[in-house]
Amino acid sequence: MKENKRKEIFPFFKNNPNATYLDSSLTTIIPKVVIDEMSNFYQFYLPTIERSNNILTEKSKELFLLSLLKIAQFINAKTINEIIPTSGTTNSLNLLSISLLDDLKEGDEIILGEFEHASNYLPWLVLAKKKKLKIRHYKVNNDLKIDYEDLKKIKNSRTKLISVSYIFNSIGTINDIKKIKKIVGKDVLVVVDAAQAVGHIKIDVKDLDCDFLAFGGHKMFGPNGIGIIYGKENLLKNLKLSNYGGGMFEYYNLEKFDYRKLPNKFYAGTPNITGIIGLAKAIEFINQIGIEKIRNHCENLKFLLEEKISKLEDILILNPKIRSSILLFRKKNIHSEDINYELQQHNIFARNGFYCVNNDNKLLNTKEQSIRISFQYYNNEDDVLKLVETLKNGGDFLDGLFNTKKNKKCA
Structure with a gap:
């Protein structure tokens, strides 16, 4: 599809024709086909399953299961037994930390x-405090990549779990999950936060050999309020439950409680059926374009922007030469919140802050917030040039008078 035609398949841009949206790491714009799929489901189907044995719920169940199958195939899971619906990546990681509580000891x-990201740190920190566990930190080299040799050193016989982002949400580094699994070995659980990766790079859980993987729909052209836990089937069979209710039990009384087999043991209450159907349609949308095409398109825009703004006065690029859809930068003596305000006056929507990463200022050797630009399929070179021209011509406003500390914001 021609670049100038891409935005036509997203109703948001039809209704906001002057918007230059450069914040897809926060959330992606939803294409019309996904909106229509969800709307049609609400109009023609009953949004529940297994609560009444009639033809309406059976039709909904069929769509639900077919959608789960598409999701499983998208990440190359063995069966839908390895796919657990949640409300998002954050919910997935929290549920995992709660469910693993009894498997870890002081x-x-x-x-x-x-x-x-805080969503992949705080759940484990809370778990560590409850169980008196020790948290170790791997190092990152000056090229903003994980120091795998350091990882080998800190891994020991007491190591039970490592949780790592596939792509860092702030700096865009793609981490070698397969290599991490080989380093820590089969006795250490590898949990992957794939929130930023799932809409940009091919994910093959069999090849990665990760034990658990979490992602959400709203960063991959899908609806918000829906997420996925992938887990190896043998691990999910033994994973402790954190939610209980209708739909997940075989039988219970005061003496005995038996839950259903996978994946139903995790279906306490009515799942977000419409969200799953919307997520599956978003996957179909990605597959029709091609995930590699999306990746190359976004990375090319990132490198084009890097080339252009590196020539501007007082611009500091914080993640140079990183193959990514994300570019992070600062302007000398100007607070990023002021830059972001100026960008919005030109209908350019980016992100400023620390992006829910508490220690990024140490990693990037700066105590200042930054501007994050993140691309997706609907962006084009015109978006890049508009941003560059705005930065170039915005000097009257960006005078640094308000270069003070601001409150952190999450994204």
């Missing part, structure tokens, strides 16, 4: 990164 160790 003195066990967890490996994390200091600059992981």
Whole structure:
């Protein structure tokens, strides 16, 4: 599809024709086909399953199961038994930390990164405090990539779990999950936060050999309020439950409680059927374009922007030469919140802050917030040039008078 035609398949741009949206790491714009799929489901189907044995619920169940199958195939899971619907990536990671509570004991160790998104740090930190676990941090080299040799050193016999982003949401580095699994070995659980990866790079859970993987729909052209936990089937069979209710039990009384087989043991209450159907349609949309085409398109725009703004005065690029859809930069003596305000006056929507990463300022050797530009399929070279011209000509406003500390914001 021609670049100038891409935005036509997204109703948001039809209704906001002057918007230059450069914040897809926060959330993606939803294409019309996904909106229509969800709307049609509400209009022609009953949005529940297995609560009444009639033809209406059976039709909905069929669509639900077919959608789960599409999701499983998208990440190359073995069966839908390895796919557990949640409300998003954050919910997935929290559920995992709660469910693994009884599998860890005092003195066990967890490996994390200091600059992981809060959603992939705080659940494990809370777990560590409850169980008196030790958290170790792997190092990151000056090229903003994980120091795998350091990871080998800190992994030991007490290490039980490592949780890591496939792509860092702030700097855009793609981490080698397969290599991490080989380093820590089969006895250490590898949990992957794939929120930023799922809409940009091909994910093959069999090849990665990760134990659990979490992602959400709203960063991959899908609806918000829907997410997925992938888990190896043998692990999910034994995983402790965190939710209980109708739909997940075989039988219970005061003496006995038996839950259903996978994946139904995790279906306490009515799942977000419409969200699953919308997510499956978003996957179909991605597959029709091609995930590699999306990746190359976004990375090319990132490198084009990097080339253009590196020539501007007082611009500091914080993640140079990183193959990614994300570019991070600052302007000398100007607070990023002021830059972001100026961009919005030109209908350019980006992101400023620390992006829910508490220690990114240490990693990037700066105590200042930054501007994050993140691309998706609907962006084009015109978006890049508009941003560059605005930065170039915005000097009258961006005078640095308000270069003070601002409150952190999450994204």
